[in-house]
Amino acid sequence: MEDQALIARIQAKDQxxxxxxxxRYANLVYSIAYRVLSEQAAAEEATQDTFMKVWLNAASYAxxxxxxxxxxxxxxxxxxxxxxxxxxxxxxxDDDSVELSDESHALPIPNxxxxxxxxxxxxxxxxxxxxxxxxxxxxxxxFGGLSQSDIALQLSLPLGTVKTRMRLGLQRxxxxxxx
Amino acid sequence: xxxxxxxxxxxxxxxxGALDAEETRLIDDLLTRSEPARLALADYExxxxxxxxxxxxxHVAPASLTEQFAQRIKSESIRxxxxxxxxxxxxxxxxxxxxxxxxxxxxxxxxAALFNRISPLDPIARQIAExxxxxxxxxxxxAFTLPNGTPSGRFIYNKATKRAVLQMAQLPALPxxxxxxxxxxxxxxxxxxxxxxxKQTQEIxxxxxxxxxxxxxxxxxxxxxxxxxxxxxxxxxxxxx
Numbered sequence: 001m002e003d004q005a006l007i008a009r010i011q012a013k014d015q016x017x018x019x020x021x022x023x024r025y026a027n028l029v030y031s032i033a034y035r036v037l038s039e040q041a042a043a044e045e046a047t048q049d050t051f052m053k054v055w056l057n058a059a060s061y062a063x064x065x066x067x068x069x070x071x072x073x074x075x076x077x078x079x080x081x082x083x084x085x086x087x088x089x090x091x092x093x094d095d096d097s098v099e100l101s102d103e104s105h106a107l108p109i110p111n112x113x114x115x116x117x118x119x120x121x122x123x124x125x126x127x128x129x130x131x132x133x134x135x136x137x138x139x140x141x142x143f144g145g146l147s148q149s150d151i152a153l154q155l156s157l158p159l160g161t162v163k164t165r166m167r168l169g170l171q172r173x174x175x176x177x178x179x
Numbered sequence: 180x181x182x183x184x185x186x187x188x189x190x191x192x193x194x195x196g197a198l199d200a201e202e203t204r205l206i207d208d209l210l211t212r213s214e215p216a217r218l219a220l221a222d223y224e225x226x227x228x229x230x231x232x233x234x235x236x237x238h239v240a241p242a243s244l245t246e247q248f249a250q251r252i253k254s255e256s257i258r259x260x261x262x263x264x265x266x267x268x269x270x271x272x273x274x275x276x277x278x279x280x281x282x283x284x285x286x287x288x289x290x291a292a293l294f295n296r297i298s299p300l301d302p303i304a305r306q307i308a309e310x311x312x313x314x315x316x317x318x319x320x321x322a323f324t325l326p327n328g329t330p331s332g333r334f335i336y337n338k339a340t341k342r343a344v345l346q347m348a349q350l351p352a353l354p355x356x357x358x359x360x361x362x363x364x365x366x367x368x369x370x371x372x373x374x375x376x377x378k379q380t381q382e383i384x385x386x387x388x389x390x391x392x393x394x395x396x397x398x399x400x401x402x403x404x405x406x407x408x409x410x411x412x413x414x415x416x417x418x419x420x
Contacts (some may be wrong), residue, residue: 001317015252020318021247023335023346030240032231047240048248055252066221070228077231081196096265106235108305108312116229123229141197142227146279148197154279163192170191170223177226 003068003112010058021068022051024110028069028075031107036080036143046083048074069110081145119177126176134169137162181210187216194223239304241349243380246331282398299384305384310344313337319397325351334397336385343385345375345397352377353401358405362383364396368411373398374406392418 001009001020009017017114026047053075061071071143109116140146140154148166152159186209191200193206209216310316321332331351336343345361353359358376361383362369372385385397398414401405 018252019245019249019333020316020335023333024246024313024316026240026244027237027308027311030244031235031238032382033378034237034238036233040392043238044241044244046250047244051248052251052255064221066218067228070210070221070225073228073231074224077227078196107230107232107235107237108308117227120229120232121227124233127230127233128181134402137197138195141192141195142230145196147199148192149199150275150279151197151348159273166192166195166197173230174191174223174226174416176227178222 003110004063007058007061007068010055011061013023018055019050021054024070025069026051027107028107028110032073032076033080033083036077036084042083044082046076046080049083050079053079067110067113067115069113069116077142084145102154119179122176122179123173126173130169130172134165138169138173139165140172148175183213183216187213187219190216190219191223194227196219197404214334237308239308241282241380242346245333246348249331268356269321282352289299303384307344307384310337310340310342310384313340313342315339319398319420321347321399321416321418323411323416325415330416332416332418334385334419334420335411336391338391338420341386341389341391345383345385345393346381347378347383348380350375350377350381356404357401358404359415360402360410362398362399362400362410363391363394364398365393366395369398369410370394371406371408391420396420 001017003021005025006017006021007093010021022175028052030043030047033043033050034040037043037046050072054072061068065071086160109120136155137151140151141148148162151157152162155162186205189198189202189206193203198206206216210220211244214224316335316337318333318335321330321334323330323332330347332345332347332350334343334345350359353376356373360371361375363372363385364370370389373383375381375383397418398410399416400410400412400414402411
């Protein structure tokens with residue numbers, strides 16, 4: 001069953017459809033949560049919270065807002081970042097870079113996301129050429145949950161420099177994505 | 180006062196989660212009334228999801244998560260039926276300085292952690308992930324007849340690709356000399372498709388080696404260690420295909 005049909009059934013509160021979506025995307029959601037939280041128990045809780053949000057808010061999904069994996073990725077990232085921010089004690093992580101994963105460890109492209117299959121090679125190429133200082137601010141925001149002001153403070157850089165680096169980096173990646 | 184055109188230009192940073200609270204609130208408001216803003220956001224979110232696929236190492240979620248989630252949505256459905264009022268929990272606000280200090284600590288730990296925490300996927304784990312990510316796969320819950328414990332499981336399969344994964348949680352350990360044996364059953368009898376031990380959680384790749392269309396039932400029996408050519412007793416779990 002394709003993702004869109006699955007979501008339609010979840011919107012009608014079909015529990016079997018929800019469990020199939022969970023089984024299909026648990027690794028994706030868990031991997032994102034683990035990347036942000038660096039800890040198994042917290043990543044498991046964030047995974048379950050992500051799918052519970054999907055179950056309770058499936059009606060908010062609109063086809064024109066993009067593919068289901070992209071929607072799930074946004075929810076998973078936000079849930080994990082909320083959890084990260086609520087921590088009083090944190091363990092070491094590595095948020096200062098977005099680096100290509102070794103292919104043998106990379107997340108598989110969801111079967112139902114044809115756009116990604118077509119566009120990822122260009123994005124990969126752009127990422128390989130992205131200046132490290134641009135990759136750094138993007139990673140600190142996306143995986144570390146830091147705002148531009150936070151990043152400026154952390155890196156002892158003028159806010160304008162952070163904004164410029166982030167804008168240039170995002171623009172390069174976006175240009176590759178839509179090429 | 181920031182006009183909509185200027186706000187629209189902040190969509191990339193909004194998608195990244197990099198804006199301050201006030202800017203985020205303004206974009207939230209813009210999204211409620213601007214279709215171009217919503218489309219631009221969807222575009223950047225898709226790109227960021229692509230970035231995740233390229234940069235986030237895969238970790239295999241514990242098999243028990245799906246079954247635990249099944250219990251959770253059942254409870255949630257019951258809760259909604261009785262319409263228990265929800266008391267909102269006030270959010271704790273963490274001082275920004277504390278957040279930044281924690282982030283600095285994380286950065287200081289360095290890239291070594293990246294390499295330490297990657298759990299390589301062996302070929303079996305990769306095949307299991309492929310079955311679970313297969314949009315054409317369907318799932319059948321296992322019905323258990325064991326008197327003790329609360330095992331649970333699902334048989335997830337795609338008849339076209341002839342591949343299947345068995346997810347089980349809280350399967351009781353057996354006495355020495357016994358193992359669980361997995362069967363696919365059609366009108367002519369049962370074909371053994373593997374063995375399993377009692378574990379808290381497990382995912383097993385089931386290769387039938389033949390057309391799954393021929394089978395109507397997946398079953399588990401308890402046999403002597405090493406397995407039996409035919410089921411020697413009643414199944415302790417079945418799933419209808």
